[in-house]
Amino acid sequence: xxxxxxxxxxxxxxxxxxxxxxxxxxxxxxxxxxxxxxxxxxxxxxxxxxxxxxxxxxxxxxxxxxxxxxxxxxxxxxxxxxxxxxxxxxxxxxxxxxxxxxxxxxxxxxxxxxxxxxxxxxxxxxxxxxxxxxxxxxxxxxxxxxxxxxxxxxxxxxxxxxxxxxxxxxxxxxxxxxxxxxxxxxxxxxxxxxxxxxxxxxxxxxxxxxxxxxxxxxxxxxxxxxxxxxxxxxxxxxxxxxxxxxxxxxxxxxxxxxxxxxxxxxxxxxxxxxxxxxxxxxxxxxxx
Numbered sequence: 575x576x577x578x579x580x581x582x583x584x585x586x587x588x589x590x591x592x593x594x595x596x597x598x599x600x601x602x603x604x605x606x607x608x609x610x611x612x613x614x615x616x617x618x619x620x621x622x623x624x625x626x627x628x629x630x631x632x633x634x635x636x637x638x639x640x641x642x643x644x645x646x647x648x649x650x651x652x653x654x655x656x657x658x659x660x661x662x663x664x665x666x667x668x669x670x671x672x673x674x675x676x677x678x679x680x681x682x683x684x685x686x687x688x689x690x691x692x693x694x695x696x697x698x699x700x701x702x703x704x705x706x707x708x709x710x711x712x713x714x715x716x717x718x719x720x721x722x723x724x725x726x727x728x729x730x731x732x733x734x735x736x737x738x739x740x741x742x743x744x745x746x747x748x749x750x751x752x753x754x755x756x757x758x759x760x761x762x763x764x765x766x767x768x769x770x771x772x773x774x775x776x777x778x779x780x781x782x783x784x785x786x787x788x789x790x791x792x793x794x795x796x797x798x799x800x801x802x803x804x805x806x807x808x809x810x811x812x813x814x815x816x817x818x819x820x821x822x823x824x825x826x827x828x829x830x831x832x833x834x835x836x837x838x839x840x841x842x843x844x845x846x847x848x849x850x851x852x853x854x855x856x857x858x859x860x861x862x
Contacts, residue, residue: 575681576633577689577820578625579812579843580851582617583674592620598642598860599623618671624855625678625846626655626669631858633680635665641859654770666822668767675816677843684806686823688767690760694753694815703748707755713777714758721785722754753817757809758782760819765795765807768821782807795821808841818843 587595596604603623610616627645630636636645637660646659657665666687667680673693681687697703714722761782766775783794793807804824812818820841846854852862 575679575683576629577679577841577843578629578677579691579818579845580621580625580676581674581845581847582614582621582671582676585617585621585848587617592617594862595620595624598855600646618676621676621851622669622671622678623655624860625676625851626667628851628854628858628860629678629680630657630662630665630667632854635667635680635682636660636662642855643859650770652770654767670763670767670818673816675812675818677812677818679820681822684822685825686768686770686821688764688769688821689818690763690767691812691816691818692756692760692763694749694756694817696749696752700748703752710755710759713762715778715781718758718782718784722751722758724751724754757817757819758784760817761793761795761807761809761821764819764821765805768805768823784809810841812843 596607599607599620603619607616607619607623610619626647627642630645631640631642640660644660645657647655648658650656655667655669657667664682665680666682666684667678668687668689669676669678670690671677672691675691675693677689677691679687679689697706761784762777762780765780766777779798781796781799783796793809795802795805795807806822806824807819809817809819856862
């Protein structure tokens with residue numbers, strides 16, 4: 575399995591350079607990128623498309639003779655990128671971007687794969703915190719909210735300690751709660767992307783065992799109360815503000831052995847800088 579990450583906040587291409595990168599993508603993806611109002615949104619989208627193609631070639635998931643313009647992708651019904659050509663049975667990949675990061679993962683040992691990254695943004699006030707959480711009230715189960723909140727006493731104690739450490743200004747306790755929220759949210763997004771359902775699913779049907787509720791194999795996921803043994807969930811932090819989650823779904827005929835024991839603790843992404851990514855693109859036959 576390959577996991578790549580790219581920090582777009584540290585990348586400032588010239589207009590000419592960005593135009594050349596756009597030309598590497600098919601017309602529909604070029605049009606999608608050009609519709610964004612903010613340059614950083616367009617950059618995240620373009621880098622995600624470039625990384626999705628490069629990881630399949632550099633990672634050895636496609637025939638060795640495959641070059642850049644032979645790769646054809648399309649978006650499925652729910653917007654998930656799918657490989658059309660060349661034919662590569664058993665390959666799963668996915669891309670996500672938010673905040674400063676673009677992440678891509680690919681594997682040949684699972685039937686479906688989803689990845690999601692999110693930036694932890696803290697509202698200006700605690701009142702706005704509650705408005706934010708209220709908007710997601712129907713997205714999490716009681717158990718998941720208990721993990722996010724970690725109990726009123728713990729939260730109040732954290733905030734009291736934080737206030738003493740920060741001269742009366744407390745945001746560490748609030749940030750911890752928001753970070754736990756986003757860890758569970760990225761897990762839900764990664765699962766939804768892996769199974770290709772779309773956000774029409776009642777997210778309370780999908781419950782994650784995290785923290786003290788995690789099972790012996792790590793994070794568990796249950797659908798309608800039934801633990802899914804064929805799904806492996808992982809979550810980690812790219813940095814202090816960006817949790818990232820991966821969901822891998824085993825093929826139906828390999829549920830017992832293909833993913834069992836593959837849960838890892840503190841899994842990592844290979845962070846690429848522009849020089850490294852550009853070398854990968856050139857190796858794939860992309861003309862920069």
